[in-house]
Amino acid sequence: MKVLGLILAGGKSEALGKLVYKRASAALPVFGKYRAIDFTLSNMVNSGIYKVGVLTQYNPRSLMDHLGSGKEWDLDRKHGGLYILQPYLSMTGEYWYRGTADAIFQNTTMLRRGDEDYVLIGSGDHIYKMLYNDLFNYHFSKGADVTLLVKELDDTYNYKDYGFVVTESDGRIVEIHEKVENPPSRKAFLGIYFVNKYLLLDLLYDTVPAGKYDLLLDVIVPNLKKLRVYAYEFNGYWRNVKKGINEYYRTNMEVLNNRKIREELFLKNGKVYTKLKDYPPAKFTGTAKVSNSIISDGCIISGSVKNSVVFRGVVIRSGARVENSIIMQDTVIEEGAFVKNAIIDKNCVIRAEQMLVGDFEPVILEKWMVV
Structure with missing residues (x-):
């Protein structure tokens, strides 16, 4: 057939x-x-x-x-x-x-x-x-x-x-x-x-x-x-x-x-195929704290990540905190920033000490945003 x-x-x-x-x-x-x-x-x-x-x-x-x-x-x-x-x-x-x-x-x-x-x-x-x-x-x-x-x-x-x-x-x-x-x-x-x-x-x-x-x-x-x-x-x-x-x-x-x-x-009924990209394995520095999260290849994690999905190439610097969020590819979260209940699209930058917190539904940043 x-x-x-x-x-x-x-x-x-x-x-x-x-x-x-x-x-x-x-x-x-x-x-x-x-x-x-x-x-x-x-x-x-x-x-x-x-x-x-x-x-x-x-x-x-x-x-x-x-x-x-x-x-x-x-x-x-x-x-x-x-x-x-x-x-x-x-x-x-x-x-x-x-x-x-x-x-x-x-x-x-x-x-x-x-x-x-x-x-x-x-x-x-x-x-x-x-x-x-x-x-x-x-x-x-x-x-x-x-x-x-x-x-x-x-x-x-x-x-x-x-x-x-x-x-x-x-x-x-x-x-x-x-x-x-x-x-x-x-x-x-x-x-x-x-x-x-x-x-x-x-x-x-x-x-x-x-x-x-x-x-x-x-x-x-x-x-x-x-x-x-x-x-x-x-x-x-x-x-x-x-x-x-x-x-x-x-x-x-x-x-x-x-x-x-x-x-x-x-794990069941075959694999899920996707486009491959040439990123190195994720890197966790001595200050990184990660719990219950998906961390993809190419990431550099120096801050705290909790209950979050982190896509390829994301950089989370020392002192930054990410909770209950979705962080898409090549985004940078700088020192001391706090992100919670958020969906951050590709190539965004969250500046040092900034807060981005969603309430009843996630706060969203579109591509290439700097806050």
Whole structure:
């Protein structure tokens, strides 16, 4: 069985504010040295999908620089490989992607020319780890036309931010409710579709030319009664960092503080691949004090770091204190500075003796800021 992977990675999230002024949400740095897209991309490769298209649009430079030729994911190959699918001006006047369905529709050439029979569609800003093989087997065992990945959410999620499905006893989806106040179930749709390629093409040609551009609301929902749409339940860890600053902060802190989550994400179901960088090992001087933190390669730590995620190349000088914070690449925190409940983007400088403390939600510094 040959499967084409498509990753929707062109979204702009207003909820992420300064963190996505200069990058797509799929390019958000997480856990010290990774990007959000690394997880979906690695899941596909670990599941034997070696032809992957990444649909980009908003601020793609950082994402494209990270992906490169796909070498780190073993996708720099003659047959298959990694494809960056950006919008472009065509003879028909098409240019900007107007929705998820339109993004795929504008790249139907990739679907028609390939010899794959099935398409797996995922999102580039979801943090989770799974092999898709059981999803494939479930799809065939049910004789499904479309299979959606779902998860039963607990109270740590804001239900208003998600779409929920109602299923029959055999798993067939009969209702889909998108972002409602009181959902009829707790089974949330995780933005992952598995579908026959030729069926997908028929559905897209039937809807997108008519001005309907959303894959879920305009393509799947109106055809629920006609198609056999099933739900495959995922029971592992899953977060969508696109949902906002608090969700992004929570995701990093959960990985930092929960050993089971770390083991699930990094030790099970294959590796998480990412772009390698030539930094030396982290250096801890005689004045360094570090507890319950992720310290990445290239860091020089002389101050105190507690309950924090510190990315590559960060310098924390003597007398500086960092608590409950996310410090991104090549930032410098000078002597005596105090940073707490903060998200500091790349290449920032916190001057000596300065205080940067967040209250109800983390305080954020965007790239290249000096305070």
